[in-house]
Amino acid sequence: MRDKRFVSQHRGGPLTREQHFQLIQWACEVAQHVLYLYGETTNPRLLNALKVANDWKEGKASVGDARYASxxxxxxxxxxxxxxxxxxxxxxxxxxxxxxxxxxSIVAAWYALKAVKIADKSVDNERIWQNNQLPPKIKELVLSARMDSKFEKI
Known part of the structure; x- marks a missing residue:
């Protein structure tokens, strides 16, 4: 079952539009932070996906565009x-x-942590970095969801 705290207000949940935008921004920052682990040449589809995410946040792409990029x-x-x-x-x-x-967004962070672990880098440092990137309006939401989630176990 999905965490109801992450349901947008326009779908009957508590998540504001601003919080949703902050979550996608944070998730993209987290993914970009580990992008160097991909290798010398990053697949252009990954770069496009991050661009589409930013475009969505700015109202220049649809949810459908984001789903296709995903x-x-x-x-x-x-x-x-x-x-x-x-x-x-x-x-x-x-x-x-x-x-x-x-x-x-929580899953994006979890996979970033997994990449760091498999690359034999510091998972603790990465988790601290991720947490430090959280804007105040979503920090408690993300940290509590991570603690309640199977995705925090790395």
Whole structure:
């Protein structure tokens, strides 16, 4: 069952438009932060997905555009040559999918942590960095959702 706190107000939930925009911004920052782990050349579909997410936030792309970009990023994950690339691509895919369902932001962060762990980098440092990027209006929501979620266990 999805976390009802992440349902947008226009769908009957408590999440404001501003919070939704902040969640997608945070998720994209988190995904971009681990993008270097993908390798020397980042798949252009991942870069496009991040652009579509930003365009959605600015009202220049639809939720449908974001969903298509997310599917493309997941295709990149499925085509990846190693597990780190897979996790990075999944992080990007879920970041852009935040436009469709805001709780994808938590999953984007989780996959970023998995990428860091598999790359043998500090998961604790990455989690601290992620948490420090949270705007005040969504910080408690995200931190409490992470604690309640299976996705926090890395």
């Amino acid at each position: 599917v493309d990023a997941i295709k990149v994950a499925n085509e990846a040559s190693n597990t780190v690339q897979t996790m990075v691509a999944r992080s990007v895919g879920h970041a852009v999918a935040t436009a469709h369902m805001a709780d994808h």
